[in-house]
Amino acid sequence: MELFLKKIGYKSATIWLLLLITLPFVSCTEEGCQESRIVKVNTRFFDKEANEPTAVTLTLKGVDNDSLLLKAAQRVSVFEVFLKQDTTFTAYVLSFPADDVDNDTLFIRHTNKQKVISMECGCATFSTIDTVYCTKHTVDSLVLIHKAIGTSDEENIRIYL
Amino acid sequence: MKRISAFICSLLVVSLFAFSVQAAGKSAKKAKVQQSDTIPLYNGFSVGLDLLSPFNSLFGNGYIGSELSVDYDLKHRYFPVVELGGGHYEGEKDGLSFRMNGGFGRIGVNRNIFANNQAKFFGYLGARYGFASEQYDYLGVKTTDGYWNTTNTSNLLNQSAQTHWTELLAGVRVQIYKKVSLGWIIRYHFRLSQTSSKAGKPYYVPGYGKNESTGVLMNYSLYYTF
Numbered sequence: 443m444e445l446f447l448k449k450i451g452y453k454s455a456t457i458w459l460l461l462l463i464t465l466p467f468v469s470c471t472e473e474g475c476q477e478s479r480i481v482k483v484n485t486r487f488f489d490k491e492a493n494e495p496t497a498v499t500l501t502l503k504g505v506d507n508d509s510l511l512l513k514a515a516q517r518v519s520v521f522e523v524f525l526k527q528d529t530t531f532t533a534y535v536l537s538f539p540a541d542d543v544d545n546d547t548l549f550i551r552h553t554n555k556q557k558v559i560s561m562e563c564g565c566a567t568f569s570t571i572d573t574v575y576c577t578k579h580t581v582d583s584l585v586l587i588h589k590a591i592g593t594s595d596e597e598n599i600r601i602y603l
Numbered sequence: 604m605k606r607i608s609a610f611i612c613s614l615l616v617v618s619l620f621a622f623s624v625q626a627a628g629k630s631a632k633k634a635k636v637q638q639s640d641t642i643p644l645y646n647g648f649s650v651g652l653d654l655l656s657p658f659n660s661l662f663g664n665g666y667i668g669s670e671l672s673v674d675y676d677l678k679h680r681y682f683p684v685v686e687l688g689g690g691h692y693e694g695e696k697d698g699l700s701f702r703m704n705g706g707f708g709r710i711g712v713n714r715n716i717f718a719n720n721q722a723k724f725f726g727y728l729g730a731r732y733g734f735a736s737e738q739y740d741y742l743g744v745k746t747t748d749g750y751w752n753t754t755n756t757s758n759l760l761n762q763s764a765q766t767h768w769t770e771l772l773a774g775v776r777v778q779i780y781k782k783v784s785l786g787w788i789i790r791y792h793f794r795l796s797q798t799s800s801k802a803g804k805p806y807y808v809p810g811y812g813k814n815e816s817t818g819v820l821m822n823y824s825l826y827y828t829f
Contacts, residue, residue: 504750504751507750507751509750511750524748524749524750524751525748526748526751526753527746527747527748527751527753527754527755528753528754528755529753532751554755555801555802556744556746556755556757556759556802557801557802557803558699558741558744558759558802558803558804559803560803560804560806561694561696561699561701561806562696564697564699564746565699565741565744565745565746565803566746567746567748567755
């Protein structure tokens with residue numbers, strides 16, 4: 443053994459030994475969440491005639507929910523709604539207070555699937571829209587652009603006014 | 604922070620390589636170098652048993668497993684290696700639990716970087732290709748929506764994943780008694796690809812460790828040479 447240590451050099455052997463003893467206690471992993479868990483339906487208003495984005499004053503609230511998501515918010519061209527996680531049907535009332543027009547109701551049928559983002563970030567319920575329809579008092583029509591509902595800002599529903 | 608951690612990891616591995624090369628240089632100058640063409644091509648094989656895997660839980664890691672390796676001594680220089688193992692992991696964070704059972708295999712080669720051909724001690728660099736297959740469950744999956752105040756709780760059972768990766772490694776092995784030796788390996792791995800269930804990626808991969816794009820894993824093994 444001594445001959446061997448002389449051969450490779452005591453200094454090198456010591457460094458090797460120290461490194462190898464120390465390394466198991468060195469953590470090279472990172473804790474913490476870098477991803478969003480907010481799953482939302484991104485909806486955009488479009489002008490039917492001009493076929494371009496438009497903005498309105500909007501009050502937004504869920505059916506059977508007393509909380510307002512938006513209260514007379516001005517110049518809204520894009521808004522986000524959240525789907526119920528324990529059922530497959532969600533509806534929202536859209537009011538246009540500035541224009542003195544009738545309210546419309548947006549109905550969304552969807553399926554839900556839970557997913558683990560990571561141990562650090564936790565879980566989220568992701569949804570897929572099956573059908574979407576809307577009353578047509580003020581709304582002209584709508585188009586389902588992207589069925590998969592996730593954490594991105596990708597447009598899901600386009601509402602033509 | 605991630606970059607700093609990655610940098611520290613890289614630095615440690617690079618240091619190991621550097622010291623290996625330094626030691627190799629000194630050894631080459633001092634030792635009587637046996638001509639490589641006088642060394643037989645095949646010089647036996649060694650079977651190794653990882654001593655850390657069964658006792659990981661003592662160090663706060665939820666993984667318990669076993670790992671065997673077989674390497675062939677070619678000219679005391681090149682050591683083609685096959686490593687096989689499997690294990691079980693259980694972990695919990697904020698009420699979310701992960702458990703998995705799986706197996707893995709690695710194939711690659713070690714290159715002895717010392718001129719000492721007596722095989723009483725050698726340091727080496729190596730490379731591996733690794734593959735793992737696992738079945739896993741997430742328990743206590745709970746999601747809450749802030750607007751509707753709805754909550755979903757479930758268990759996501761019987762998920763599966765396959766992971767491919769590559770490794771660079773450095774190791775030392777010391778003869779402790781006749782044909783018995785002990786050795787450390789430090790592995791720096793890079794994930795190549797992974798297929799997993801839509802319910803979420805596995806938290807832990809057997810033979811790889813935490814399921815991150817890169818990472819470090821260690822082995823401390825007992826070898827018997829035939």
